[in-house]
Amino acid sequence: xxxxxxxxxxxxxxxxxxxxxxxxxxxxxxxxxxxxxxxxxxxxxxxxxxxxxxxxxxxxxxxxxxxxxxxxxxxxxxxxxxxxxxxxxxxxxxxxxxxxxxxxxxxxxxxxxxxxxxxxxxxxxxxxxxxxxxxxxxxxxxxxxxxxxxxxxxxxxxxxxxxxxxxxxxxxxxxxxxxxxxxxxxxxxxxxxxxxxxxxxxxxxxxxxxxxxxxxxxxxxxxxxxxxxxxxxxxxxxxxxxxxxxxxxxxxxxxxxxxxxxxxxxxxxxxxxxxxxxxxxxxxxxxxxxxxxxxxxxxxxxxxxxxxxxxxxxxxxxxxxxxxxxxxxxxxxxxxxxxxxxxxxxxxxxxxxxxxxxxxxxxxxxxxxxxxxxxxxxxxxxxxxxxxxxxxxxxxxxxx
Ligand SMILES: [Fe+2]
Numbered sequence: 192x193x194x195x196x197x198x199x200x201x202x203x204x205x206x207x208x209x210x211x212x213x214x215x216x217x218x219x220x221x222x223x224x225x226x227x228x229x230x231x232x233x234x235x236x237x238x239x240x241x242x243x244x245x246x247x248x249x250x251x252x253x254x255x256x257x258x259x260x261x262x263x264x265x266x267x268x269x270x271x272x273x274x275x276x277x278x279x280x281x282x283x284x285x286x287x288x289x290x291x292x293x294x295x296x297x298x299x300x301x302x303x304x305x306x307x308x309x310x311x312x313x314x315x316x317x318x319x320x321x322x323x324x325x326x327x328x329x330x331x332x333x334x335x336x337x338x339x340x341x342x343x344x345x346x347x348x349x350x351x352x353x354x355x356x357x358x359x360x361x362x363x364x365x366x367x368x369x370x371x372x373x374x375x376x377x378x379x380x381x382x383x384x385x386x387x388x389x390x391x392x393x394x395x396x397x398x399x400x401x402x403x404x405x406x407x408x409x410x411x412x413x414x415x416x417x418x419x420x421x422x423x424x425x426x427x428x429x430x431x432x433x434x435x436x437x438x439x440x441x442x443x444x445x446x447x448x449x450x451x452x453x454x455x456x457x458x459x460x461x462x463x464x465x466x467x468x469x470x471x472x473x474x475x476x477x478x479x480x481x482x483x484x485x486x487x488x489x490x491x492x493x494x495x496x497x498x499x500x501x502x503x504x505x506x507x508x509x510x511x512x513x514x515x516x517x518x519x520x521x522x523x524x525x526x527x528x529x530x531x532x533x534x535x536x537x538x539x540x541x542x543x544x545x546x547x548x549x550x551x552x553x554x555x556x557x558x559x560x561x562x563x564x565x566x567x568x569x570x571x572x573x574x575x576x577x578x579x580x581x582x583x584x585x586x587x588x589x590x591x
Contacts (some may be wrong), residue, residue: 192247193259198240201232206250211492212240213527214471225250239448241500258415266492267396269508270516274541278512279369283334285545287536292331292338293590296357299324303353303385310423318429321363325360325381329374332364337535340365341520341589344487346477352391352399355473362469362514363437369513370465370506376433380462383424384436387466389535390419404481417442417451435463441466463472464503467511468494478579487518488575516541520589522576528553531563532577532588538578540566549588550581 193208201207205226215238228230235243243583244259247249257265306316326549331339343358363384367377391399394416398409405413421439440463447455449467459467472494479482485493491511498507501538515536517523523531523546531546543565550557565571578585 193244194247194253195242195259195262196253196256198236200253200256201243202237202251203228203232204251207235207243207244207339208246209244210235210238210240211243212238213366213475213482237443238302241448242244245323260494263492266395266495269495270492271542274516275507276512277385277539278515278536278541280538281335281337281536285335285337288331288335288338292342293326295331296339296342299328299357299360300350300353303356304350306386307353307392310389316386316389316423318427321382321385325378325385328360329364329378329381332361333368336365336368336537337519338359340514340518344476344520345586345589348480351477351479352388355477356385356388358468358473359469362473363465366465366469366510366513367398374454379433380437380465382430383434383462384466384469386424386434387438387441387470388416389423390416390421390576393419402480414442414450421436423527436460437466438464441470443467445502445503450502461506462493464506468475468502468507472510483579484577486575486577487514487521488516491516497571511569512541515544517544517572517575519544522578522581522583523572524576525570526554526573527570529558529570530581530583534562537566542572547588550583552581
């Protein structure tokens with residue numbers, strides 16, 4: 192049986208099935224291993240992990256620990272409770288926003304690439320370019336977040352850092368909109384989000400683009416990007432304190448296990464607490480060399496699970512409301528056995544979005560695409576699916 196235990200319960204003789212820290216990009220701890228000595232227990236603890244999954248068929252058991260199924264069941268129940276409260280409505284229909292969002296995504300990609308290039312050459316960030324871009328992103332998200340968010344999900348390996356920045360910016364804006372923060376603060380949050388990883392321009396290429404997980408030394412070097420981001424933004428005229436906090440605190444964790452300053456709880460600004468959630472969500476839902484993208488709904492469940500320690504639980508819930516239980520651009524399975532791409536959220540019915548049916552999972556073939564508003568259709572979502580598993584090209588359906 193696979194069970195979830197607290198790190199303080201981890202002993203020699205147990206078998207770790209999953210170290211449960213999907214956001215840590217390093218390989219000095221294997222994900223699955225038999226615990227043979229106290230040193231390996233200490234090593235896991237040092238990463239800041241608070242709970243791990245053990246396999247009781249391959250090692251010692253903890254009698255009263257919950258099983259993985261019980262944990263998943265509790266998470267699904269929490270997602271459903273979150274869905275019961277309405278989210279912020281979307282004032283503009285999707286069809287009206289989609290063209291604008293596409294153009295915007297292209298120029299955002301180009302501008303972020305240019306910024307990273309400038310920083311590498313020691314040049315100043317051109318805020319005259321960033322400000323109007325971020326203004327346009329905020330406007331688009333306020334009109335209809337389901338246009339830009341699915342585009343921002345798509346990433347190519349080579350361009351990961353740039354596209355991740357654009358995605359974090361769009362997600363943070365949507366999140367801040369859900370929290371009903373003032374519009375001028377949202378603009379600053381979005382600037383910080385777009386530039387949160389500029390410090391990566393100072394990280395050695397061999398480490399930044401390593402086609403695999405990082406060693407301990409490389410991981411330490413990679414971590415320096417946070418302090419570098421802060422320094423670069425502090426040296427850029429016109430960047431606000433809010434934007435700097437987003438960048439400087441996006442790797443801090445609510446329980447004090449993050450970096451660079453091991454800040455805990457309210458010592459992390461609300462902007463930093465938000466950025467931590469969004470940064471992890473975007474990273475684990477993206478394909479990387481060393482991990483496959485996790486379906487968004489599963490990732491939201493993980494965030495809720497981890498929010499017991501690592502994230503502010505209220506904020507994690509608000510984030511789920513901001514993007515939906517089945518986020519737009521994700522693949523779902525319907526009761527009829529058909530697979531569909533989620534198109535748009537309905538703020539008062541987060542479990543019943545509009546979808547585009549594309550594939551018959553039982554019969555194993557594509558279907559003529561058909562849009563369904565699940566509030567009124569005689570079909571319903573029974574679970575999330577992954578594009579990879581079905582060998583369906585997400586880009587074809589997210590940028591048709
Ligand atoms: Fe980062």
